[in-house]
Amino acid sequence: MPQQTQERTVAVIGAGPRGTSFLERLLAAVEHGVDGHRAPRLRILVIDPAPHGPGRVWNPQQSPLYLMNTPASFPTAAPAGATREQLPASSVSRSFAEWRHEHEAEETATSVRADSFEPPVVLGIDHGGTDTDYPTRAAYGQYLSWLHTEVSAALARQPGILVAHLRAEVTELRRAESGYELTLGKDQYPGSHDNHHDDDGAGPAPKDRLRADQVVLALGHIPAGLNESGEHFTEVAGQLGLRYQPPAIPTEVDYYSLPAGENVLVRGMGLNFFDLMIQASVGRGGVFHEHPDRPAGQRLEYLATGDEPHLVAGSRRGTPYRAKSTALTEAPGFAPVGIRLHHLTPAAVADAERRHDVLDFSAHLWPLIQRDVLRTYYRTLVELEPELFHAGFSAALDDLLADTHLGEAVLQTRGQRLLRELAPDVLWFDIRSLGRPFGGLTFESAQQYQQHMSTYLEDDAATSAAGVHSPVKMAIGALHLARMEVKALISQGRVSQSSQISEIEGWFESLVEGLASGPPLQRIEELAALTRAGIVEFLGPEPIFDVDREAGCYTAESPAVAAPAYQARWLLEAMMPANRVQLSRSPLVAGLLRSGLARPRELVDASGAPRAGKGFDVTTLPHRLIPVDRAEPEEIYVLGLQLSSVQWGTAIAAEAGGNLAASARSLADADAAARAVLAGPEESTSPGARASGRERITGSPARG
Numbered sequence: 001m002p003q004q005t006q007e008r009t010v011a012v013i014g015a016g017p018r019g020t021s022f023l024e025r026l027l028a029a030v031e032h033g034v035d036g037h038r039a040p041r042l043r044i045l046v047i048d049p050a051p052h053g054p055g056r057v058w059n060p061q062q063s064p065l066y067l068m069n070t071p072a073s074f075p076t077a078a079p080a081g082a083t084r085e086q087l088p089a090s091s092v093s094r095s096f097a098e099w100r101h102e103h104e105a106e107e108t109a110t111s112v113r114a115d116s117f118e119p120p121v122v123l124g125i126d127h128g129g130t131d132t133d134y135p136t137r138a139a140y141g142q143y144l145s146w147l148h149t150e151v152s153a154a155l156a157r158q159p160g161i162l163v164a165h166l167r168a169e170v171t172e173l174r175r176a177e178s179g180y181e182l183t184l185g186k187d188q189y190p191g192s193h194d195n196h197h198d199d200d201g202a203g204p205a206p207k208d209r210l211r212a213d214q215v216v217l218a219l220g221h222i223p224a225g226l227n228e229s230g231e232h233f234t235e236v237a238g239q240l241g242l243r244y245q246p247p248a249i250p251t252e253v254d255y256y257s258l259p260a261g262e263n264v265l266v267r268g269m270g271l272n273f274f275d276l277m278i279q280a281s282v283g284r285g286g287v288f289h290e291h292p293d294r295p296a297g298q299r300l301e302y303l304a305t306g307d308e309p310h311l312v313a314g315s316r317r318g319t320p321y322r323a324k325s326t327a328l329t330e331a332p333g334f335a336p337v338g339i340r341l342h343h344l345t346p347a348a349v350a351d352a353e354r355r356h357d358v359l360d361f362s363a364h365l366w367p368l369i370q371r372d373v374l375r376t377y378y379r380t381l382v383e384l385e386p387e388l389f390h391a392g393f394s395a396a397l398d399d400l401l402a403d404t405h406l407g408e409a410v411l412q413t414r415g416q417r418l419l420r421e422l423a424p425d426v427l428w429f430d431i432r433s434l435g436r437p438f439g440g441l442t443f444e445s446a447q448q449y450q451q452h453m454s455t456y457l458e459d460d461a462a463t464s465a466a467g468v469h470s471p472v473k474m475a476i477g478a479l480h481l482a483r484m485e486v487k488a489l490i491s492q493g494r495v496s497q498s499s500q501i502s503e504i505e506g507w508f509e510s511l512v513e514g515l516a517s518g519p520p521l522q523r524i525e526e527l528a529a530l531t532r533a534g535i536v537e538f539l540g541p542e543p544i545f546d547v548d549r550e551a552g553c554y555t556a557e558s559p560a561v562a563a564p565a566y567q568a569r570w571l572l573e574a575m576m577p578a579n580r581v582q583l584s585r586s587p588l589v590a591g592l593l594r595s596g597l598a599r600p601r602e603l604v605d606a607s608g609a610p611r612a613g614k615g616f617d618v619t620t621l622p623h624r625l626i627p628v629d630r631a632e633p634e635e636i637y638v639l640g641l642q643l644s645s646v647q648w649g650t651a652i653a654a655e656a657g658g659n660l661a662a663s664a665r666s667l668a669d670a671d672a673a674a675r676a677v678l679a680g681p682e683e684s685t686s687p688g689a690r691a692s693g694r695e696r697i698t699g700s701p702a703r704g
Helices: 017-032 081-085 096-103 137-156 228-240 271-279 346-356 361-384 393-402 408-422 446-469 471-491 497-516 521-532 587-595 665-684 687-691
Strands: 008-013 042-047 161-166 170-175 180-184 209-212 214-217 243-245 263-267 287-290 300-303 310-314 536-538 544-548 553-557 566-568 570-573 600-604 610-616 636-638
Touching (some): 008 017, 008 170, 008 180, 008 209, 017 665, 096 137, 137 161, 170 587, 228 243, 228 544, 228 553, 263 553, 263 566, 271 310, 271 521, 300 521, 361 393, 361 471, 393 408, 446 471, 446 521, 471 497, 471 665, 497 600
Parallel strands (some): 008 042, 008 214, 042 161, 310 536
Antiparallel strands (some): 170 180, 180 209, 287 300, 544 553, 600 610
16 A cells, blocks of 8 residues: 555544444454555544444443343454454454453442543443343443443554544534545533544534545444334324334333333333333332242232333334243353354355345245254254154154155155154244244233233243253254344345245244243243233234324233233333334435435345335445445445344344454444555456455435
8 A cells, every 4th residue: 555645534434332442343344464565644534423432322321221131252343262262352442241251350330531532431341240241231331431431542542643522423524525524513512522632632523514535334223213003103192192102222211211110112122112111110219039949931920119110012023032942141152052053054045146146035045044943952952852852853853854855844744744653742843933822823811911921031031041951942043043044145146036035034033032032041032921910911912003092192002812902101111213224314324315426326136126225325345335326436435223224133232252254243334444445446446346346336226
């Protein structure tokens, strides 16, 4: 790379985990040398109205009741463990677990450095935790605050690099005569500080317009418009004096305003539901009393205060997300020890790709995934209860699963026949039915459904506590491992767009999220106790949320439960805002689309019709915005949630020691963007760079 003699300005919009990872990767590239040449002179502007490092989601000041949904050994915003063999670590690179181990010996609280960009804040370290526990989200926010501060300071010590932080919102980004012009929102500057080590000591004075040569978008969760149903419920709330809580980040919901003793209708029983559940109970002064001598699922008793609202919750499947298995917490790769994908292998996938040109999920991937799930389930069951099986069962099952020409229906028929012959007391395991536990059933009363749900929750807790001794949870572990492989294939552009839309988004995503992306076991134990105490009730499968204007209330009921509709003055959406750029209410994102500087990525469904995807249209790695009006990509790099059209699913963090093509993908994205930024606009858009395929443009503009 030719030596850069002129200072360039790089604007990093978003200073949460993704923005922090970008800065850490930038530091690593500078420390390890950029193609053997001196680093360029850079002025780095880090802009975010939320706390820099943790952002809004991981704010260290949030309630300690909120837990992460991964054990402490998993998350990182910088390379750790085996990942460092693929990405060189910076001088401050730490995973969350490494950081916590380094700080847990401290007897007093740690404070953010006085010379940092943030005012000094005293933060209590999350002492006493192990790598297998599920830490608080506030504790992870402390780690992100520390990492961001250390990375920023280390960058600022590098010759020719200045780092400035602004607590402000970027409301507009547009092309300028040279580079880009950023407009900042008014009255966003209190509390902003600069971290700089330049000669004259002058950082940028706050103003409403800034210029940058290159931009990194690390926006994270952004406000989104409501769907038709949400708009209707909002309108009704205004007309009838009701209360409607739209989808939102849990830390930004006023759970204290929920009325004590009254029905609160809740739509959604994913991860946000558990945050609501704990705030409406322990957050109101309630206490869980533990009975360690009781079986899993029955170990907690809830002692109510009378200040709790009565939560009436519903989701399409009728049940909450299943708990994570305790076998996950001690396993590398965040999957139970001993699970290996025997059918969904790189060789099998490559063979399908060679024969069929493009991978179709239902035709080429799901049959392999299903076989790995079945193999894991029955091998675990044979090991645990060998007396249920006659000699030769395992070999016969392997032969059956090896026949890849059998479709799903035929495989089930022959599998059931095999069980009748060699394991007559064993049922066929259908992973799809596991995602619809009450499918096809009806219930004679609301009370009967509550009894079924209590049994369901206790069983889920028991199987989770059993760990590797649960065939069901081991099978779900295999499903999770397969999901990681599918994520990598989608990121590599190897899965057909039509099957992504109709199959992966259509049904597989819901199945795997409900089974493998749930909360820690503790949350299911707590929910079971709240159900027994009558604090939480369940609607039933496929609930219908509506309005009764004559009664002046919201209503909810399930067609599978013979019971009167529940009525309430409150309706709460227990889910995050929609991650779809066209629904964004962020003035920045809306402006990018309106001006043509960005466009949604266009996908084509099974009928051949174009359809706007969830995320931006971007180049291949490093991901740069593709504008509407010209073929050349912008010098605007995208990280995180707004890549959802080229990456399926977004993890809360990279996995410490994970593979860059799968569970540590966010670090690979940040590293590619950092190296491209250091190369500079001229280098990154040169014919040689494009010929390498590094920035190949894919996709086409969505037709409106």
